[in-house]
Amino acid sequence: MNDDRLAGPILADTPLREKVLRRLRNRPTTRGAAILLGVLVLLALLAPLIAPQNPYDLAALSVMDNRLAPGEQGMAGLRFWLGSDAQGRDMLSAILYGLRTSLLVGLISTLGALVVGVTAGLVAAQFGGAIDALMMRVVDFMLGFPSILIALVLLASIGRGVDKVILAIVLVQWAQYARLMRAAALVERRKEYIEAAVNFGLPTRYIMFVHLLPNSIGSVLVVSTVSIASAITLEATLSFLGVGVPVTQPSLGLLIANGFEFLLSGEYWIAVFPGLALVALIMSLNIVGDRLRRSLNVRA
Amino acid sequence: MTAPLFELRGVAKYFRGKTTLAERILALAGRRQPPATLRAVDGVDLTVAKGEVLGLVGESGCGKSTLARIATGILAPTAGEVFYQGRAVAGLRGRDRLDYLLKVQMIFQDPYASLDPRMRVSRIVGEALAVHKLLPRREIDGAVDRALREVGLDLAYRDRYPHQFSGGQRQRIGIARALAVKPDFLVCDEPVSALDVSIQAQVINLFMDVRARHGLTYLFVSHDLGLVRHISDRVAIMYLGRIVEIGPAASVFADPAHPYSAALIKAIPSAARRKAGFEPLQGELPSPLAPPPGCPFHPRCDHAMPACREIRPELAEIAPGRSAACHLHTAPKVA
Amino acid sequence: MTADIVLDVRGLKTVFHAVDGAWPAVDGVDFTVARGEILGLVGESGSGKSVTGFSLVQLIDPPGEIVAGQVLFGGTDLRAASEDELRRLRGDRIAMIFQDPLMTLNPVLSVGEQMTEAILEHRRCSRADALAQAAAALARVGISSPEARLKQYPHEFSGGMRQRVAIATALLNDPALIIADEPTTALDVTIQAQILYQVQKLSRETGAAVIWITHDLAVVAELADRVAVMYAGRIVEIGAADVVLDRPRHPYTLGLLNSSAAMVEPGARLHQIDGVAPRIDSRPSGCPFRPRCTRSLAVCADVDPPPQAQDGRTLRCHNPVPA
Numbered sequence: 001m002n003d004d005r006l007a008g009p010i011l012a013d014t015p016l017r018e019k020v021l022r023r024l025r026n027r028p029t030t031r032g033a034a035i036l037l038g039v040l041v042l043l044a045l046l047a048p049l050i051a052p053q054n055p056y057d058l059a060a061l062s063v064m065d066n067r068l069a070p071g072e073q074g075m076a077g078l079r080f081w082l083g084s085d086a087q088g089r090d091m092l093s094a095i096l097y098g099l100r101t102s103l104l105v106g107l108i109s110t111l112g113a114l115v116v117g118v119t120a121g122l123v124a125a126q127f128g129g130a131i132d133a134l135m136m137r138v139v140d141f142m143l144g145f146p147s148i149l150i151a152l153v154l155l156a157s158i159g160r161g162v163d164k165v166i167l168a169i170v171l172v173q174w175a176q177y178a179r180l181m182r183a184a185a186l187v188e189r190r191k192e193y194i195e196a197a198v199n200f201g202l203p204t205r206y207i208m209f210v211h212l213l214p215n216s217i218g219s220v221l222v223v224s225t226v227s228i229a230s231a232i233t234l235e236a237t238l239s240f241l242g243v244g245v246p247v248t249q250p251s252l253g254l255l256i257a258n259g260f261e262f263l264l265s266g267e268y269w270i271a272v273f274p275g276l277a278l279v280a281l282i283m284s285l286n287i288v289g290d291r292l293r294r295s296l297n298v299r300a
Numbered sequence: 301m302t303a304p305l306f307e308l309r310g311v312a313k314y315f316r317g318k319t320t321l322a323e324r325i326l327a328l329a330g331r332r333q334p335p336a337t338l339r340a341v342d343g344v345d346l347t348v349a350k351g352e353v354l355g356l357v358g359e360s361g362c363g364k365s366t367l368a369r370i371a372t373g374i375l376a377p378t379a380g381e382v383f384y385q386g387r388a389v390a391g392l393r394g395r396d397r398l399d400y401l402l403k404v405q406m407i408f409q410d411p412y413a414s415l416d417p418r419m420r421v422s423r424i425v426g427e428a429l430a431v432h433k434l435l436p437r438r439e440i441d442g443a444v445d446r447a448l449r450e451v452g453l454d455l456a457y458r459d460r461y462p463h464q465f466s467g468g469q470r471q472r473i474g475i476a477r478a479l480a481v482k483p484d485f486l487v488c489d490e491p492v493s494a495l496d497v498s499i500q501a502q503v504i505n506l507f508m509d510v511r512a513r514h515g516l517t518y519l520f521v522s523h524d525l526g527l528v529r530h531i532s533d534r535v536a537i538m539y540l541g542r543i544v545e546i547g548p549a550a551s552v553f554a555d556p557a558h559p560y561s562a563a564l565i566k567a568i569p570s571a572a573r574r575k576a577g578f579e580p581l582q583g584e585l586p587s588p589l590a591p592p593p594g595c596p597f598h599p600r601c602d603h604a605m606p607a608c609r610e611i612r613p614e615l616a617e618i619a620p621g622r623s624a625a626c627h628l629h630t631a632p633k634v635a
Numbered sequence: 636m637t638a639d640i641v642l643d644v645r646g647l648k649t650v651f652h653a654v655d656g657a658w659p660a661v662d663g664v665d666f667t668v669a670r671g672e673i674l675g676l677v678g679e680s681g682s683g684k685s686v687t688g689f690s691l692v693q694l695i696d697p698p699g700e701i702v703a704g705q706v707l708f709g710g711t712d713l714r715a716a717s718e719d720e721l722r723r724l725r726g727d728r729i730a731m732i733f734q735d736p737l738m739t740l741n742p743v744l745s746v747g748e749q750m751t752e753a754i755l756e757h758r759r760c761s762r763a764d765a766l767a768q769a770a771a772a773l774a775r776v777g778i779s780s781p782e783a784r785l786k787q788y789p790h791e792f793s794g795g796m797r798q799r800v801a802i803a804t805a806l807l808n809d810p811a812l813i814i815a816d817e818p819t820t821a822l823d824v825t826i827q828a829q830i831l832y833q834v835q836k837l838s839r840e841t842g843a844a845v846i847w848i849t850h851d852l853a854v855v856a857e858l859a860d861r862v863a864v865m866y867a868g869r870i871v872e873i874g875a876a877d878v879v880l881d882r883p884r885h886p887y888t889l890g891l892l893n894s895s896a897a898m899v900e901p902g903a904r905l906h907q908i909d910g911v912a913p914r915i916d917s918r919p920s921g922c923p924f925r926p927r928c929t930r931s932l933a934v935c936a937d938v939d940p941p942p943q944a945q946d947g948r949t950l951r952c953h954n955p956v957p958a
Contacts, residue, residue, distance in 0.1 A: 192414035195374050196474075200428040200481070201401040214418050359823035466911050496679040497850055501894035501907035508904060523823065526853075530896035530905070549901065567828040569853035570897060581825040584793050 033287035040281050044099040051093035052078060056248065062088045067262065070269050083269035085258060091269060094255055095277050101251040102281065105162060106232035109169035113231075114224055116170060117177025118217060124178070125185035125216075126208050135178070142175035148237060155243040165244050169231050176227070177220055184216035225289035229282045236278055252278040303386050304347035305517050306371070306404070306485055311380035312541075313341040313366050338589055340366040342541035343380070345615070348485070353511070353518040355532030355549060357525055357564070359585055363541040364521045365409075368489045371519060372406040373397075384485075398432065405478035409490040411470035415462040415477075421448070422458040425477045434481065447476040450513075451506060468499035472506065479510060487519045492527070504531065525568045529553050534621075537561045540588055540596040543615055547622030557624040559601045595627065603628055639670045641811050641844040642691070647704035649683075649690045651915065652697070658915040660686040660699070662868035665942065665949075668812070668844040668861075673835070675855030675876070676848045677891075678865035681912055684848045687865070688816050691846070692729055693721055708812065727757040730805035734817040736797040739804065740789040746773075747785030750804055757808050772803040776833050795826035802834070809841055816848045831858050852891055856880050864888045867913060867923035874948025884946060884955040886930045922953065930954045 043050070054060055065074040065088035073079050074088070082091035120139075124132040142150070151168040158164050188194065189212060197207045236253025238244035240260075245251045250258065252274045259270030315338040341363040348354050358364045369375040370382065373389065382389040384400050392400055408414035415424055426444040429435050435443055445455055451472040462470055471491065478486060488507070492500040504527065510516065522528050528535055529549055536546040537558065545558040556562040563581035583600040586592055592599050598608040607627050615625040649661040661683045668674045678684040690701050693713055706713040708729065713721065725731065733739060741749050750769035751762060758765070766785065773781035776799040789797055798818055805813060815834070819827040835858060838845050847858055855862055855876070862880060863873040864887065872885040883889040892898070893906040910927040913919060919926055925935040932954050940951045946958055 192408040192410055193416045195369070196406065196408065196414055196477070197416075197427075198374050199372050199401060199406050200431075201398040202428065202431055206431060211416050215416065359825065468911060496912070497852070497891055498679060498894055498908040499911065501905040502909070504896070505904050505907055508902075525824070526896045530899070530901050563825060567824040569824070569827070569831075569851065569857050581828065584795055584826070585823065 027291060030287060030291045033284040036280060037284035037288055040099060040284065041103065043096055044103050047096040047100050051096045053090040053093040055089045055094040055097050064088060067267050082273045085270045091273050094250060095274050098250055098252040098255050098274060099277060099281065101245060101249055102232050102235060105165055105235045105251065106228045109166045109173065109231045110224055110228045112166060112170040113173035114177055117174035118181045118220060120174065120178040121181025122185055122208055122213060124182045125189055126212065139175040139178050147172040147234060151234060151238055152243060155238060160243055160246055162245050162249060165235055165238060169234055172234065173227060173231060180220045180223060181216065184219050185212050188212055188216040222293045225292055226286060229285035229289065233282055305350040305385060306348040307383040308344050308346040309381045311341060311344045311370055311377045311382065312339065313370060313375060314339055314378045339541050340588065341370065344543055346536065346543065348517060348519060350517055351515055352533045353520055353531055355528035355535040356519060356521045356538060357523060357528050357535065358538035359523060361585060361588060362538040364538050365489050368406065368487045368519065368521045372404050372487050373401050374406065402428065402481040403483050404485045404487060405481065405483035407474055407478060407486055407488040407491045410494055411467045411474065414474050415470055417462055420459050420461060421473055424473060425480050428481050443480055447480040450479060450510065451476045467495050468503060471495060471503055475506065485517045489521045490523065493522065493524065525564060537564065540586065540591050542625065544597065545624040551622060557618055557622065557629055558626045559603050560597045640667050641670055642668045643707040644691065645705045647687065647690055647706065649686050649695055649699060649701045651699050653916065659868050660915060661690055664870055666863055666870060666873055668846060670844055671838060671842040672861065673838055673845040673847055673859045675859030675862045676846055676865060677850065677852055677855050677862060679850055679912055681915065682865040683868040684865045685816050688814050688846065688848050691814060692725055692731065726753060727808045728810055729812045729814065730810040732802055732805050732813065732815040732818045734820050736801035737789065739801050740797065742789050745786055745788055746800055750807060753804055753807050768807065772807050775837065776803045777829060795822050798822060798830060806837060810843055813843050813845045815845065819854065867918055869951060871924065871951045872948060878947045882958060884948065884950050884958065885952050886928050886956060887924050889956050
């Protein structure tokens with residue numbers, strides 16, 4: 001018996017990752033958005049190195065430089081390319097550091113919500129019955145309220161702070177991941193390879209995390225890329241309303257809030273430049289995430 | 301006769317229909333029937349002797365796949381008992397239970413769904429060995445290679461992923477995965493029905509080769525009667541969750557006792573039969589949610605008698621080694 | 636005889652465009668079907684049998700493309716027909732039945748609504764008339780109490796019943812040609828037997844020509860008048876069912892027939908065909924069956940055997956099985 005010939009040749013390799021990447025590259029809008037996003041992330045990462053000023057260091061600020069228009073030179077000879085705010089803080093530096101805070105909050109809170117939501121969805125799908133019913137009612141309850149309302153109530157009671165904002169966003173966002181994960185895991189759990197794992201007497205926790213999780217998390221991860229944008233928006237909104245990050249560590253949302261009162265007095269740059277940075281960040285995240293979702297054919 | 305390797309006694313599996321909250325409210329308001337119980341398997345007695353091939357045939361929805369999953373321990377029966385080597389499976393714990401699970405291995409129908417798409421072939425085949433520490437780590441590779449070679453797969457492919465293989469090759473991987481844990485008893489659930497005709501023969505031959513080499517026992521579940529006739533020593537025919545006839549394959553196929561077996565055998569398409577002007581079996585498989593009273597086959601049966609509408613015939617011996625559940629063979633008790 | 640030819644396919648070639656070239660799924664197929672005749676088109680997955688079926692009615696979407704050949708239906712070449720003409724033909728003179736009946740049945744319309752619609756689209760008659768015709772069509776395929784069934788929706792039918800409804804719908808306008816693509820593959824043997832029986836009866840009664848596409852030689856043997864065996868995009872053997880199935884000359888036809896469990900004693904090894912069918916993008920040179928063939932010659936590697944009429948059939952083989 002010629003084994004080789006019997007079993008036949010192996011099929012050609014078609015890596016999905018490459019196909020997706022190729023499709024992403026082929027869209028000019030997506031490519032533009034991806035480049036913009038990359039630049040923004042790079043700027044945020046390198047902020048301490050490239051910012052002309054450390055906006056958190058109060059000693060470095062001079063009130064004398066307050067509300068300078070873009071391009072003006074300050075007392076110490078520093079040029080304020082994007083102007084300065086009421087404390088004499090360089091807007092360019094503030095935006096670079098604000099971008100950092102916004103991205104950090106967005107990423108960590110999305111990651112936190114993913115961990116909580118994915119675990120909850122996986123447990124609900126695996127064990128079913130009363131556990132599933134109870135968890136899904138909680139999810140329905142959470143998704144029934146406007147997220148901004150839940151976050152506002154929570155932050156109003158525990159106070160502001162980067163960690164607290166992250167906690168609030170996790171609380172608001174985990175439910176959507178739990179629902180998605182549960183649906184994906186329920187489909188996957190009916191497949192025969194899970195039955196085979198049961199047949200081999202593999203431990204339930206092993207089956208959940210080694211077989212079920214990697215095979216059902218794909219759609220959740222893709223949706224989470226779009227959700228980073230909404231986490232950042234939520235953080236900006238909360239900070240704008242004054243319950244988000246502290247004034248000592250301003251995010252883009254807080255910068256906009258700070259500049260808001262000067263908008264009508266003609267000092268547009270204090271609010272508008274952080275606003276433009278926020279719009280650029282959210283739009284690029286949304287376009288890239290949405291394209292990714294569509295090319296992987298995931299329904300949110 | 302030696303004690304059977306495997307035995308089912310009065311095994312039943314019921315599924316309750318799934319309901320949503322809205323359906324429950326509608327049911328309360330009398331707008332919809334409360335969920336019915338699906339009797340997928342409804343009281344099955346079966347023994348399998350060591351080394352034999354028992355074919356289990358029936359149409360879709362007759363409960364044969366559920367029965368296969370009960371036999372392998374993937375599903376627990378609602379009622380009845382499963383015995384392996386004389387011991388009740390339900391009472392097994394820890395190492396004993398694992399031993400039973402590994403000795404009774406399932407081969408699945410769908411070569412695309414039965415392998416974890418994110419695992420390499422070597423990991424799929426060696427997984428149980430590694431997780432249960434059945435072999436020292438350094439010996440696992442060798443065991444995986446032996447299993448792959450046995451099913452005719454090139455070892456060069458051991459680090460590939462399932463999607464890189466054809467259906468027939470995937471089915472071989474599934475067989476290698478089962479063989480790796482050295483089973484005694486293979487439960488095959490439609491193992492070739494998803495494969496191309498020319499590949500089916502290859503896989504069937506493989507089943508017969510490994511059986512001869514390892515002295516395996518098979519429960520071979522299929523809707524393909526021609527295949528079952530070929531591979532089985534004995535054959536059991538299921539209809540709506542029950543066994544309606546069981547006996548040596550040769551005699552059942554030559555002279556079926558139950559009218560349903562006869563109709564099934566007549567319906568086997570055959571390349572030797574040309575433009576047969578046959579009169580096929582009438583009617584549809586009744587819904588297992590609402591099986592007919594009496595003999596479940598009576599609405600489709602040409603021989604139905606008044607008793608068939610009221611009294612359900614039990615499986616009874618009609619000749620040595622042969623049993624059927626039909627009033628034609630066991631005079632119904634006069635009510 | 637020629638006057639009775641319903642469909643005449645000549646040199647049909649359908650390719651699928653990929654980044655690395657255009658791969659032929661159907662690679663030069665010729666056959667005819669006569670009035671009242673059932674042609675069984677047999678092949679394994681990837682043989683091109685379904686693509687052939689879709690190519691006949693010009694239902695090939697990109698990246699697929701029909702690049703050569705003629706499909707003569709009642710004297711007109713369907714390849715040259717306008718989309719409008721084709722739409723008028725499909726569902727009227729040419730009917731299609733698929734493995735999944737839900738491909739043709741609309742889930743939100745009752746069976747009666749869609750059947751009358753199918754009639755009214757192509758015929759001038761009253762709605763009541765159309766409804767009566769629909770009921771008669773359901774009765775014809777063995778559905779009891781058709782009037783009541785007409786009010787039901789597709790999901791209220793079982794799989795076998797749904798396929799019967801699809802067949803009844805396909806037959807509404809007395810088509811001259813029925814193309815059926817694996818319509819009984821998903822059904823149980825007893826239900827399959829019922830449907831085969833009815834299709835055979837209908838073809839005899841109405842004189843419709845039927846192309847029955849399937850992987851199952853045994854089904855074809857019971858149903859078809861003529862058999863065409865496809866491999867790697869071409870018909871390797873075609874002829875009367877009795878000729879091709881009783882005395883196969885192509886090694887592939889013989890191999891398929893021999894691999895059946897009925898061909899050996901119970902428990903014996905089956906006669907298998909080694910290897911797997913080549914993928915569309917990696918077909919070997921010469922005869923595509925050569926790597927799996929036990930009768931291959933040196934010439935098989937170089938020259939693709941042309942179709943040749945011999946021994947009551949048309950055959951593509953350099954070294955056919957001796958008669």
